[in-house]
Amino acid sequence: MTASRNRFKTHKGLPSRGCAPGVALMDDGDVLRLAVTGCWTVREVAGIEQVLAGLRLHRAAHSAERGEIDLSGLERLDTAGAWLLNKTADLWSNLGLPSRFVGVLEPHGILLDEVRAHSPDPDNLIRSEGKPESIITDLGRASLHVASFSYALVSFLGAVTGSIAATVVRPWRFRATSFVHHLEHAGLRALPIISLICVLIGAVVMQQGAVQLEYYGAQAYAVNLVAILSLREVGVLLTAIMVAGRSGSAFTAEIGSMKMREEIDAMRTLGINPLETLVVPRVLALLVALPLLTFVADMMCLLGGGIVAVLMLDMEPLDYIIRMNDSIEPRHFFVGMIKTPLAAISIALIGCLEGLKVRGSAESLGFHVTSAVVKSIFVVIILDAVFALFLSAIGI
Template sequence: MSSSTATGSAQLDASAQPPCLRIAGDWTLAHYVVLERNVDALTTPLTDATQVDLAALGELDTAGASLLVRLLGAKRMADLAREAPGLPAARRALLQTVGSALDAYRKPARKPKTSAITEVLARIGGAMESVWRQQLQLLGFIGLTLEALARSLPQPRRWRITSLVSHIEQTGLDAVPIVALLTFMVGAVVAFLGSTVLADFGASVYTVDLVAFSFLREFGVLLTAILMAGRTASAFTAQIGSMKANEEIDAIRTLGLDPVELLVLPRVLALLVSLPLLTFLAMIAGIAGGGVVCALTLDISPAMFLSLFKADIGVRHFIVGLVKAPVFAFLIAVIGCLEGFKVSGSAQSVGEHTTSSVVQSIFVVILLDALAALFFMEMNW
């Protein structure tokens, strides 16, 4: 057996009775490669009768301790106090700690390989489960909102008029320019495309009916709702989500206030007021855009446009379009507020739930609009 050197060593003296394993030198990370080869070279298995001599052990760190644990076994580390009474307490504690950690470690089981079809089906199933869970949460939150509304309506002192007016300004008045501009341009495009197609049949005059019918029944409320889903629902989620991240909602509950009544009801009521008004504005702007195109390209004067509009388009088309606005407003506001309450506390979570609120709102609006169009068509309304 060689004496202790800078580089550690482990040699088994099989001629001694009983056999003795002598550990010497520094067992540190700097000598890990050499030490690992030395440990692997000890092909003779150690028995319980083999003695361990740690008298010449030099420096020791966790890398060297892990090699000693691999060489001697984790269970034997617990007996170091008995087998090596001269070993310093710090080194004995290091060896025992590393030994217990390695003994408790278990390699994670390798996941079985699955086919691509199985993975696709699993992802579809996970997505469907997530959608179902979101719908259940949405239904529950709608119930909470309606319950808070029913509780506060009979008590005028609990009405938050200032907050309501502020949100009406933000969701309604501030959205007038973008809604009017967008629907005006879409109305102009619809009129231009309609006149181009109808001109082949000599029916360009029916462009008036096309623009009026489409904007009164569908485009006015649909475009406005989509704009509100992208503009207002995202704002609601970001506002409430930031409060959730800053623990302001917890502070509201601590003060004995209801966050739904304080934060959700003013936003929902504000959008219930704003969206029908914006829908009416969108109808007027879209029809005006179509009237401009008719005047410029079809020589249909504004007076003739209004005359045809009055003769061919009934009030029921306006009612069919406007009646959908409060439903869309309620769902957009509720979805935006719900996603805000789902924020976990980080900026990333705020962004994720803001995106989710916009996607969900637009999806729900388009889905309900399609169902409503089929229903009204079947009812011949």
């Protein structure tokens, strides 16, 4: 007869509760006996499992004819311990060693049966942690996402254009109140913040430009720098980014929360077209507001540059205006302005589309609001870059 007793090491985490678990394997020739004692609970199972693995139960099983698991010394058992006991019995059974539990108290028996009845299938156990994703899979998924988003955006553009066309044909269906509301919120109320940042950026560009150009004695050319940069790029870009952050996200949040509460579905069942009532007024409002805001932004950039020129570079105000007049041609202004309707449509469409994609939960709403802002700023900058390349190629 061989016997082996094992000490259990305590592990981190919860303290064990009084009775230490024990397991002893005894080989009585025909009968292989596993004596189980103490607490077999979830706090101990990690240690117990290691000890069981160390006992090499499958090796010992070959020599015996019957297996017995003796539970008479068991003090406390819970589902985790019952799971391990059942697993050990199954291991022996699978090796052709008929095994049974002996010395089972009634409550332990109920628990063992209940756990056996609900044991997960070992062959297709669902794991909590999948394999780490390869970078190729990730790249592929991201590409598919970009493709499907572009497709959705283009088809949404088509649907909205159709809706706008329908509104032109039947102008009495146009939601004037909604349009004015969004014009106020996206346009008028954005004026102070956009004016402020444009004054500051105009001033910063003027100051930095003047410092750099001073090395060449061309400090006065900083005016050209500010004027052309503001009108062509900075005014429109800053406005578009601010509007994307203020209004694009607001569109997603408004439409998304309506989607969450099934208000959009309710509109459909009442025969109201959500595109016509929700999307068209927002797109048209932004289409009007963004060029106007951009014009104000341009003026404010020039004003900011002027303030620095007069206060810090000791330039006469009239001098500044004359220099500016000399350096600016109308085409610079129009190059900036021509980009605004495109930016407006991109921001409004992405905001509304993301809003309509919101699903039932608050997390989904948050995700889509973030996504709307990121995507619209990204698209606006891409558009700007394409325009800059194209216009410089044709020499404007």
